[in-house]
Amino acid sequence: MGRAPCCDKTNVKKGPWSPEEDAKLKAYIEEHGTGNNWIALPHKIGLKRCGKSCRLRWLNYLRPNIKHGGFTExxxxxxxxxxxxxxxxxxxxxxxxxxxxxxxxxxxxxxxxxxxxxxxxxxxxxxxxxxxxxxxxxxxxxxxxxxxxxxxxxxxxxxxxxxxxxxxxxxxxxxxxxxxxxxxxxxxxxxxxxxxxxxxxxxxxxxxxxxxxxxxxxxxxxxxxxxxxxxxxxxxxxxxxxxxxxxxxxxxxxxxxxxxxxxxxxxxxxxxxxxxxxxxxxxxxxxxxxxxxxxxxxxxxxxxxxxxxxxxxxxxxxxxxxxxxxxxxxxxxxxxx
DNA sequence: AAGTAAGTCAACCGCGGCACC
DNA sequence: GGGTGCCGCGGTTGACTTACT
Incomplete structure (x- = not known):
């Protein structure tokens, strides 16, 4: 028996994030934090995204003080x-x-x-x-x-x-x-x-x-x-x-x-x-x-x-x-x- | 200008480890 | 001690952009 999926794959959106989704996620986390439960987080916000996807988006893009490109020597x-x-x-x-x-x-x-x-x-x-x-x-x-x-x-x-x-x-x-x-x-x-x-x-x-x-x-x-x-x-x-x-x-x-x-x-x-x-x-x-x-x-x-x-x-x-x-x-x- | 190849990067996937019950 | 679920990680994919022919 394989591992249970982390979310309902048929009911989640995949692919690039829209500015609206970004704004929702950012606003929620800045106000409430992640609550130490990424799986439950998208449901609270009303996002049709996998919890792992939300985590990744936050950590790699929305989190404050993230630098992109321009690597120094x-x-x-x-x-x-x-x-x-x-x-x-x-x-x-x-x-x-x-x-x-x-x-x-x-x-x-x-x-x-x-x-x-x-x-x-x-x-x-x-x-x-x-x-x-x-x-x-x-x-x-x-x-x-x-x-x-x-x-x-x-x-x-x-x-x-x-x-x-x-x-x-x-x-x-x-x-x-x-x-x-x-x-x-x-x-x-x-x-x-x-x-x-x-x-x-x-x-x-x-x-x-x-x-x-x-x-x-x-x-x-x-x-x-x-x-x-x-x-x-x-x-x-x-x-x-x-x-x-x-x-x-x-x-x-x-x-x-x-x-x-x-x-x-x-x-x-x-x-x-x-x-x-x-x-x-x-x-x-x-x-x-x-x-x-x-x-x-x-x-x-x-x-x-x-x-x-x-x-x-x-x-x-x-x-x-x-x-x-x-x-x-x-x-x-x-x-x- | 059109087609193609190469490069880039955001996002996804699956797994291992851990905590909790 | 075993089962379950979540987190975090590294590898990979694929959409998009840029360079080249």
Whole structure:
């Protein structure tokens, strides 16, 4: 037996809201509040709308102090950094941007920021499988990569790409100098590990708020701040669930500030392409693209995957083995989701 | 000017989690 | 402890607009 519908679908209006409906809803809520019952609310007002629809309309459009469009560079950077760290937790990201709604940020990311950062993308599953089929080599490796392409969520794929793009701006190990990018908040075991092993009160509050149902207004400023606590820098994203251990990855606090600033600058570069490092990176990618075309021909667009790691056979193998640190957290992250 | 493709964004849908009985 | 109903979230859809041919 399925879940009962939240309202009588045959007797509710759908589609865009009229100014009259907006006015009714706004006036009622401003005078009486929501009454903590969205389902009953439309009946009280005399609106032929689903309660969920009313809630959405209020939260995303009618609520006071809502900002639409006109995202600032600072907001762009915040969204990107949080997306890389925690993935598509739009409500949490929205909580860090006063006046912005999760829906607005989600739309903005999907339609603009993602394209700015990753370029025009091709369909990940279809084309990546196609690419893998073209790569000669061990069948087991191929199958593993194909399975990965089907298992990885779109969000994880995008975040992996962003990690790799940021890597490409400096050196092959630059990511590991940026612990603030490690997706510990999004680790499948992260919440539990996080609660039990970190002493960082702020982040613990985030987890507790998320789990106890209280209004989720997490302070995730430590994701953006340069003042990262010692305990907060444990690379939880790289823990082995079986062993419980951590991979050694030393990061001195002295270079942390500069690393954080570096990430900010890198993201800024990716978003706004204002300095030479990006131009150099693009040249590098174009060079790799030419190599790829020589090997595999022009049969498909190649601008979805960054060149490092996927555009040549050696890298395909090394991504699975030599880049164990990388794959470690990605496999964990997605295999256990 | 007309047709088409691409982009944008408001709104919908279904699910998980939680509170209450 | 199980059932029910509501809330909130993330993913998706589709109408509308804009850009391009």
């Amino acid at each position: 600072e907001e762009d950077l915040t969204i990107c950094r949080l997306y890389i760290s925690i993935g598509s937790r739009w409500s949490i990201i929205a909580a860090q941007l006063p006046g912005r709604t999760d829906n607005d940020i989600k739309n903005y990311w999907n339609t603009r920021l993602k394209k700015k950062l990753l370029g025009k993308q091709r369909e990940p599953n279809r084309s990546r499988s196609l690419h893998l089929n073209q790569v000669p080599g061990d069948a087991a490796d191929r199958l593993k990569h194909e399975a990965a392409s089907q298992t990885l969520s779109a969000s994880a794929l995008e975040r992996m790409q962003l990690h790799m793009q940021l890597q490409g701006l400096h050196n092959p190990f630059s990511f590991y100098d940026h612990p603030e990018l490690w997706p510990k908040y999004y680790h499948p075991l992260g919440d539990k590990i996080f609660q039990s092993q970190t002493a960082d009160a702020t982040a613990t509050t985030l987890v507790q708020q998320a789990s106890d149902g209280s209004p989720l207004k997490p302070d995730v400023s430590n994701l953006m701040s340069t003042n990262i606590q010692e305990t907060d820098r444990l690379p939880l994203g790289f823990r082995s669930p079986s062993s419980g251990g951590t991979l050694s990855m030393e990061t001195s606090s002295s270079n942390l500030d500069s690393a954080t600033a570096g990430v900010r600058a890198d993201l800024h570069d990716l978003l706004y392409c204002k300095n030479s490092s990006v131009a150099g990176h693009e040249e590098h990618q174009l060079a790799d693209l030419d190599c790829y075309r020589e090997i595999y021909g022009e049969t498909e667009s190649t601008n979805w995957w960054p060149t490092e790691g996927f555009m040549d056979q050696t890298a395909m193998v090394s991504w699975d083995s030599a880049s164990a640190l990388h794959s470690e957290f990605m496999w964990q992250e997605n295999g256990l989701r």
